[in-house]
Amino acid sequence: MEQLLSAEYIVSILLSGISLGGQLALIAIGYTMVYGILRLINFAHGDVFMVAGLLGIYISAALPMYIAIPVVIALTIGLGFFIERAAYKPLREAPRMSVMISAIGVSYLLQNTATYITGGQPMTYPAIDALTRTVSIAGASTKLVVIITPILVVVLIVLLTTLINHTKIGMAMRAVSKDFETSRLMGIKINNVISMTFVIGSGLAVVGSILYFTTYPAITPTAGAMPGLKSFVAAVFGGIGSIPGAVIGAFLIGICETIIKGLPSSWNVSVFSDAFTFALLIVILTCKPTGLFGEKATDKV
């Protein structure tokens, strides 16, 4: 018990919590943006994240890392774009439930394709030198990726908010999220805007997958399911449709979960780390269904 109070232990727990939170945040943004624009919960998002990890394994085996990473990013963005065009666009006028079922279908398709290709065996993510180097902070040794993650997340979010608030496509996205039909009448090419949303979401998911799988380097076909679900909870917690909400929700879930896992084993609570996340979802849905930042209807993207 006393050993657990050492500064080294506490720092290491907090660091891994913040980094897990950052990785979840990158996935959560994908959920929340798509919801903001299409009112669709894109269940396939967690699996796109997993596919990005698998692509990372296969492509880095063939190409040097500095070429492989951009290729993986490009391919995953392509996948996100293609999923939207093939599975969601034809259902644009259909009831929202049909699109949601289509999303679940895509999710299973990706998982089973991955099972077919990998044979269900856990694949090991390659070590990216710049990220796996060990550094020491306050006596706790950790991988560099743990430090880089929160910084990268903040940088990406600043870029994203600039894009949304200060560019033409960003303005279009805000318009579409407010009113689908009217923005179409105003001459906004909504298909382009929606594609852009999927491109951004998938792009962030790739970055998330590189960071996540560098920290937890084994990928199974269902590796995307849990992080996907947790990011979804984070997005709901922060108020689905709100980007800052999703990010704060993700960090909160990441940190709380790691702390719960790190509590002394004699208390026997570490097993409830996932239960905490989903209990939080229930509490939020019953007490404040709109989430932390969900009320401001003006800020849907």
Place this chain on the structure above:
Amino acid sequence: MKKLFAVLLAACMVLSLCACSASGGKSDSGAKVIKIGVFEPSSGDSASGGKKEILGMQYANSQVPEVTLGGQTYKVELVYGDNGSSTDKAPSAASSLVSAGVSVVLGSYGSGVSMAGGPKFEEAGIPAIGVTCTNPNVTAGNSYYFRICFLDNFQADVLANFAMDKFDAKTAYCLGETGNEYDQGLIAFFKQVFEAAGGKVIADSFPTGNSDFGSYLNKAKSEGADVIFTPVSIAYAVQIIKQAASMGLETPFLGSDTLDDNMVLEAITGSDLKLYVSTFYQEGGSKEFDEGIKKYINGSSEALAANGGNDTISAVTAMGYDAYFVALEAMKKADSGDKAALMKILPSVTYTGVSGAIAFDEVGDAVRDTAYIKTADTAAGTWVLETVQTGSASAAETEK
């Protein structure tokens, strides 16, 4: 465009139907067939182990594909039922084997799925031979389940004694998956033995689907563990090893038979970790089998992929090989391929396989008193035999 798509889709479905009937029809024509059910995971967390176990059966089947019973030659056909490594898919996989009309079932890798599928075989009156499902509850209470491997209480005893002898361990940190019978059973047995000998056990569990093991390993380190015991499935073992390697953990790891897998070996290669696993078979146990299976694995790209891309022999492959011949031995002895006749004869079947002599006790468990403890040579990426452990007096006691 849409119509074209619909037509294509329909064509696909019709074609796949044809494919089904074609493959089903093959066995009807030609020689008489006896079907052996292969109840193994080829997807999910334990796919890696299940496939290697299947590999042993397939190799055995390629060597002896026929059996002569009552003057008639029968072709032995393996029928596969993928239990998906999950206890909710296992019963339906078991039912599919039952409806395929198998005479005897081999498998499964993983105790939880064997327990979940067992009642289906019992209902149908089909005897099942467990290959590497080590939890005592697989055979207890199910008279139709037999097994050819040692049990978890024996394995845990061997490992606990090994930890105390080799490392002079006082505190052991045990980590398993919540709700997994295999993990939790082994930890409970390990705790029993280790605490009886005056040691301290810290038992911890992680939720299913967890990928952050750094927090657990940090905790093990902070709580002063001398050894870390992780009897988990391969997918988790790989993650634990990888994360421990990146932390530079010096505490030795103890693993159960599941960790004897070349994915785990691959994960640990190049690190400074110490890993000791208890297992059923060590490469070199039977030269003839080693050479044959290596040739078989290297002979087809499918087999090579199933074995994880190299020809390191897993103990489960040897066990799958032996299980097939135990089934054949039973058929020969009963002089029949009938499930009821096999069920009657199985308790008295004895067979000496590559993994040692096999005989069943009154519960249907194999009478085994030897476990191999292997350690990973992290520089060369191979398993090295550490010691051969026979059960202590207390293990024989708990086994009863």
